[in-house]
Amino acid sequence: MKNRINLYLLGLISILLALSGCSEEVGGGAGSFDTVIATASVSTADLDSDLATWTDVNGDGFVCGANDTFTVSSDDVTVDIAVDTKANLPSTREASKVSINKVSIAYSPANTTTPSLSTQFETLGVVVDPDSTATVSFKVASQDLKKSSILSPLVCSNTIYTYFVTLTFEGVEVDTNRTETFETTLNLRFADFANQ
Numbered sequence: 001m002k003n004r005i006n007l008y009l010l011g012l013i014s015i016l017l018a019l020s021g022c023s024e025e026v027g028g029g030a031g032s033f034d035t036v037i038a039t040a041s042v043s044t045a046d047l048d049s050d051l052a053t054w055t056d057v058n059g060d061g062f063v064c065g066a067n068d069t070f071t072v073s074s075d076d077v078t079v080d081i082a083v084d085t086k087a088n089l090p091s092t093r094e095a096s097k098v099s100i101n102k103v104s105i106a107y108s109p110a111n112t113t114t115p116s117l118s119t120q121f122e123t124l125g126v127v128v129d130p131d132s133t134a135t136v137s138f139k140v141a142s143q144d145l146k147k148s149s150i151l152s153p154l155v156c157s158n159t160i161y162t163y164f165v166t167l168t169f170e171g172v173e174v175d176t177n178r179t180e181t182f183e184t185t186l187n188l189r190f191a192d193f194a195n196q
């Protein structure tokens, strides 16, 4: 009986080892292609996104009055995307460019009072050479999202919604057509913050 259990454990361990051997030893969030590794790094780790920019129309020193007006503007983030030749690439093999086509923006509520938001997508169109970095900017908080029925009630309230945002980029290794994803994250707070 004991031998049988040992055999079972041995089998389990070898399966686990085989599974872990399938993935490349790269850092969390990196995309490992055949010839290169892609990583993303967001320039803003924490972003406060204002839901309304107010104009004190009647000049009484307060906003949110019946005569006051506000506008809604989107917020962008800037991300550096680095494509590096794999360390173990044979010298006979050429490193490929990577085409970055889109990014998904997933909003994970950071506390129980923050409601869930659906994942947004932005189209990108940048080709990154091996051993170089490209900078992309895109909307992390669109006007439509700010005007949505979930976020717009925060206008003229003191409530803040806090999200842990994961930006997942989809890249295609040009020479092999291999598709991989890679990620970076930021903290995002939505509220009607005071005008800057």
Ligand SMILES: [Ca+2]
Residues within 6 Å of the ligand: 056, 057, 058, 059, 060, 061, 062, 063, 064, 065, 067, 068
């Ligand atoms: Ca006013």
Ligand SMILES: [Ca+2]
Residues within 6 Å of the ligand: 050, 051, 052, 053, 054, 191, 192, 193, 194, 195
């Ligand atoms: Ca505001």
